[in-house]
Amino acid sequence: MTFDTAQRLTEILLALAFVQQGLEHLAGPRRDRPWAVAQVTLALGVAWGVAPVLSEGLLLLVSIATIRHFRGPYNGGSDRMRLLVLSCLWLSRVAPTVFWQRAALGYLAAQLVLSYTIAGWVKLANPDWRSGRALGDVFAFSVYPVSEALRAWADAPRVLRAVAWLAIAFEVLFPLALLHGSTLAAALVVALAFHLINAAVFGLNRFVWIWLAGYPSLWWFQQATLAHLFER
Template identity: 50%
Template sequence: MSFDAMMRLTEVMLALAILQAVVEHIWVGRDRALFASRVLACVWLLTGVYSGFAVGGLWLTSLVLLHRFGGPYNGGADKMTMLITTCLGAAHLFPSWADLAMAYLAVQLVLSYFVSGYVKLVNPEWRSGQALVDVFRFSAYPVSERLRGWADRPRLLWLMSWSVIGFEVIFPLTLLNPISLLAGMVVAATFHLTNACLFGLNRFFWIWLCAYPSLIWLQDRLFG
């Protein structure tokens, strides 16, 4: 994948992901003007005309949202949104450093999986499956009360725990080959989709996918 194609695909995916996340605020809730400005920036970004300015608009409104809600109100999804807009913005603002900016995005994506997996690996509750038992039994995340019954299936949750740990820890190795990278991204996307279905974390699915083009580009740059 060429650098220009990667940049454009990232911009389009980012615009669609943010649109999906903010359009609800136009009809319900406060700060409608702020979210409407994000919608306009997304539409502008989709046109591809002076897209750097549209990225800058998304970056500024993301910063305002961080102040407005005292931090990322949607957790990691908002952090990844800020990371992607920052890297895209840096690539547009400093063309001579554009490769480095997008490579940084790809590296951070890889680390988001590896570090998460390592933290789980050294945690005895994750290794035993108890962490997921507690999530299903006590947390507010399951999208239905019926799913709480999974807390009574410790063997299944132990298998799920080790499946997540395994894929996250070995994810960096998928960079060695384009086929393994494709497989790794499919597994990772399935993981995010599962989290969306089980726990309602739908925004993680869309925004993490937005960083995948940078990973494809970096793999080709390093090993292609």
Template identity: 55%
Template sequence: MPFELALRVTEILLALAMIQQSLEHLATERRSRWIFLARTGLCLLLLLSGIQPAVTLVPLLATSLLLLHRYQGPYNGGSDKMTLLILTCLTVSRLAPERYAELAFAYLAAQLLLSYFTSGWIKIINPDWRSGAALRDVFRFSAYPVSESLRGWADRPRVLQAAGWAVMLLELAFPLSLLHPLTLMAALACTAAFHFSNACFFGLNRFFWIWIAAYPSILWLQGRLIG
């Protein structure tokens, strides 16, 4: 994927993901509603290809920093951190000279790769994940399942153990997907399906959209490395 195309697709996907995040807050948040209204407007501008992206990326980054202060950190965990990471890398890529622009975008791709590998490593050294107990506890005791009927999955230990191992192996093997364009496409399809299942089972919809927004960076990096 060419560099400029990868940047533009990332901007579009990021804008859509941030609009979704902002609309969630507009329905419930009153104190900081103006920030989310501003973010929504800026994201709509970012979607318009005729407008210089840096003009909207810089104030979008500023709103993210304001929200870090407002909530005393990335209150929504990994999805907020990934949003800030993508915003920062895109802003640098649009403002910096070409050499540093590519380095910033490559850093985003590297962080995406590490997010999967590190997650898989943390899981596989945990005996509860290897035995399937971790997933059983999530379904049985946590507040994550989006409906009470899903708690019945806790009574399927072999299925959950197999699912846990599938996730761990996918995450640990993800760096190897860079060896060929087809393996990378297959790996991204599998990880997207993994995030989608988390959204369906546990309501983690933000992770699906914001992680997808980072995928163009690794598609570009893979082409850059083997091209």
């Protein structure tokens, strides 16, 4: 995948994520709608490739202003990743040299890897996660399970311990997937499945679309840099 293709794919996927979120806000409280209108309009401009430096720059300003409007992120980590993807895209458009353009998208790829690895390490360091108790608490009393029926999983400690270790192992070992294109492809499929399960069980649908938007940059990054080192 070339840099240009990765950049363009990221723009289209990011725009779709913005439109999906914007449409939800358009159906919500009246005070939130002007921000949603601005985001959806600009995101459509980004998707169509209309004056990318301007449309992405304006979308960046509107996104930051929206955080102020909501007095913080609306949906925590997914908002931060959305802003990160958009920032790196915009920087990759305005950077003065090819090196810095690629560095901007490479930074996004590195942060995407860190998003899994750090999340895995903090769980690995926590004895409650290693025993499965933390995941049990997520099901028992956290705000996330989408139905009361799902709370029953809190009573299956062995299953939760196994699931917790699977999640920890996947997240911690994710950087190793960069060693080869085929392992990265497999890891991204597993990662997408991980986000889909989180969306189904915990209602975190925004994470699916925004993390997916980061994948082209990671695919390009692996092929442009690490593939030359490890795939001979």
